[in-house]
Amino acid sequence: MSKRITIDPITRLEGHGKIEIFLDDRGNVEKTYFQVPELRGFEVFSIGRPAEEMPRITPKICGVCPTTHHMCSTKALDDLYKVDPPATAKKLRELMYSAFMLEDHMLHFFFLGGPDFIAGPSAPPAERNILGVISKVGLDIAGKVIRLRRECRDVITHFGGRVIHPVCGLPGGISKPLKEEDRLRIVDVAKNGVEFAQFALKIFEDIVLKNKEYVDLILGDVYKHATYYMGLVDKNNKVNFYDGDIRVVTPEGKEFARFKPGEYLSHITERVEPWSYVKFPYLKNVGWKGFVDGIDSGVYRVAPLARLNVSDGMATPLAQAEFERMYATLGLKPVHNTLAFHWARLIEALYAAERMLELAQDGEITDPHVRNIPTATPEEGIGVVEAPRGTLFHHYKTDKNGIITEANLVVATVNNAAAICMSIEKAAKSLIREGKVSEGLLNMVEMAFRAYDPCFACATHILPGKTPLFINIYSKNGDMIKTVGKG
C-alpha cells in the first residue's frame, strides 16, 4: 500500500516549511519534497523606495537574523554610492555583527540543534529541548546562556537602536560613534563570550566527541553529502563574516571559483519549481542536474561547515586551534558530514567572540569619524555578508536620484534549499523502512535539516515538552490511517 507522510508545519523560512514523504508499496521512502509555502515579495515592493531605506526594509525579511540583512543592505549601499566608510565605521559594523553571530550561534547550539546531542537523538521529546540540556549541564549554564544572549543583544541594540530590525547603517558609515564607557562594557561582554564559546566547545567534546554512538552518527552515511561549498574568505583565505571574496570549493576540496560580490551573477543561478515558493540556487558553471550531490551537480552548500571547508583557517588563534582539531579528528577536508555543521558552528562562535574582543580593543574604535557622505551618482550596488545560515546577496539598481528600480536578493538559507531537500530525503530513505515510522526516527529525519540551522529550525526545542512536527500517514486513496505525533 502506498503511503504519504506530511510533516507540517515545520515553520519558518520566510514563514513556514512543509515536508512531504512518499512511501512505495513496501513502505520504503520513494521520494520526499521540502516545500516553503510562503512568499512576501520584498524584491518587488522595494521598487520605488529610496535606497537609503533598504537597510530598514530588508531586515523585515527575517526577525531572527535582521542584523544580517541590515548589514548586507548597508554594504550594498556603500557599493551603490561608491563610498568607502571610514575605517572605524567598518570596524564598528563588524563589531556589532560579531556580537550577532556569537549570540545567534549560541542560541542554536543550546536551544535548537544542540539538544539532539546533549540530551540525545532518541531521548524522549520532553527532554530533547533546552530543559533537557539544563538537566544535563546544570541550571547555572542555562542562566549563562540567557545572560550571554541578552548582553550580546544589548551590544547590537547599542548601535542599532533595536535588536529586532536595527537601523544604524548608512551608505558610507554608521549613524553614531562608540563612546569609551560603552567600549569598556563591550570588552567585558566579548571576554565573557570567548570564555563561554570555549566552554561550549568543551561541552561538545565531553558529551558528543567522547560518545562513540554520536561520533558514528556524525561520520555515518545517513547525514553525508559530497557537494560544492561556498563562503566568504579574507585575503589570506581565512573565514570572514563581514567582508571578502566568495570562494567555492569542489567536493574534493579544490578551489573552483573565487569571485567578488559584484560577480555573483556569473556564478549563481536560481531554479524555480512549481511546488515551492522558494527558489533553488545552483552553480551556474556546473549546471543543474537535479537534487543530487557529486562533482557534476551544481548543488552547493553554505553556512558554518561550508565556510570552514572553503577556507584555509580562522583569523583568530583560539578558533584556529579548534579548526585544526576538527579537521584532524574528522580526517578529510572538505568534511561532507552534515552533522559536523554543529561543530563548525561552535568554532565560528569562538571566532566571533575573539573578533569582537579584538575590535573592542582596537585603538581606532572610538574615533568619532564614522561617516563619509556619499557624493557619487547612484546606479547599481551589490552587498554580501555571511549570515549565520550562509552567504547573503543584496543587489540593487536605482535611478539617478537613488530610488530603487530593481532589487534581487539571494537569501542565506535559500542557498541550502536544494541540499536540505536532499538531506531530508537521504535521512528518510535510510531511517524509514517498511512503513515503520517511530517518533525517534522522525527526530533523526528532522536532525538532517536542523543541522543547517535553517530559519525554520527555530521551530524546535525552545519550550518544554513538544516539537512542532507531526506526521500523518495516508493510504493511497487519501484516507488517514495513522498519526505519529511528537509530544
Add this chain to the structure above:
Amino acid sequence: MAKPKVAFYWCASCGGCEESIIDLAENILKVIEAVEFVIFPVAMDFKMKDVEALHDREIAVSFINGGIRTEEQEHMAKLLRKKSGIVVAYGACAHLGGTPGLANFFNRDMIFDYVYRKAPSVENPHNITPKPRTAVKQGDLTLPKFYDTVFTLDQVIDVDYYLPGCAPPPDLIMKAIEAILSGNLPPKGSVLAPDKSLCHTCKRKPTKPEKAIIKEIRRVHEVLLDPDRCFLDQGIICMGPATRDGCGERCINANMPCRGCFGSTSRVEDQGAKFLSALASVIDANDENEIRKITASIVDPAGVFYFYSLPASMLRRRRNIANE
C-alpha cells in the same frame, strides 16, 4: 485552577515577534508558569486537529502576529478567532499590515513575474511559477493560495486589542500579559500602549520646530546627523509627530529617525495623512513655486509615510492594478 490557555501564532511575519518573546529573557519563565501554551509554532508542537477539537472560546487569549497574505493564514486566523475569548493583534504587521504591506503598491502577478521570471539570477526557460496544486508522480503537492493584497488582522477577523511595534518592546508585552491575566483590561479595540505622540517623550523635543522653518527636506544619507537635535529641525523626515509613544525612542537612540511602527494615536484616522499635515505646518514657503520645490524634495512620500501602515490606511492599496 487550570492555567489559562494561550496561543501565539504567526501569519505573514518575519519571526521577529517570536524573538520578542524570547527577548523577555528571564521573564519568559514567569510567563510559562502562568499560562498554558496551546499553540506556539516557534517553540512547540501543535496539530491543527487539536485546535479544531477545542471548544469555542476555550483559548483565553490568542496573540496573532503578521499580516494576512495567504489563504492558510486567513484560515488559521478565523479558526483562532472562533476558539479564543480574546484576540490580540501582536506587532506592526497584524496591527497595520507592516512593512511587507508595502507590497500593496503591487499585486501578485507583478511579484511572481519578477521573483520567478525576471530576477537576474533566475533561469526559468519554461516560465514555471509556484502553483496551488502540482501533480508529481507520487501524488499532488499543494501550496496555499497567495493573495493579491496584504490585509491587517482586523480586516479578516474581529480583533479585541492591539499590541503595537516592530517588534513590541518587552515592557509593553509584560504589561499586556499582566493586564490580561488579571482581567484588568481597557475597552475593546484599545491599543495597549500610551495614547500620545512619540514627540511627547522624545529627548529631542526641546528642538522640535514649533513654527514654519523648514526650507528643504534632506535624506538621511546626505547629511551628518546631529545626535541631539530634532530630526525635523534638521530637515529629515521623522514620523514621530504621527506616531504613538511607547517604544522608548529606540530608533532615535541610534540617531536615526522614526518610521512609525507603533501606528498613530487613537485620535488619528490615517497615519500618513496625519504626518503630511504635521509636516505642512513646519514647512516655510511663501509661494506655490517654493512649496512645489520643497515637496519635490520629499522622495517616495507614500512609501515613507506609510512605511508600516499602508494596508491599514485609507489608501489600503494601489487601486488601478487590483484585479481580485
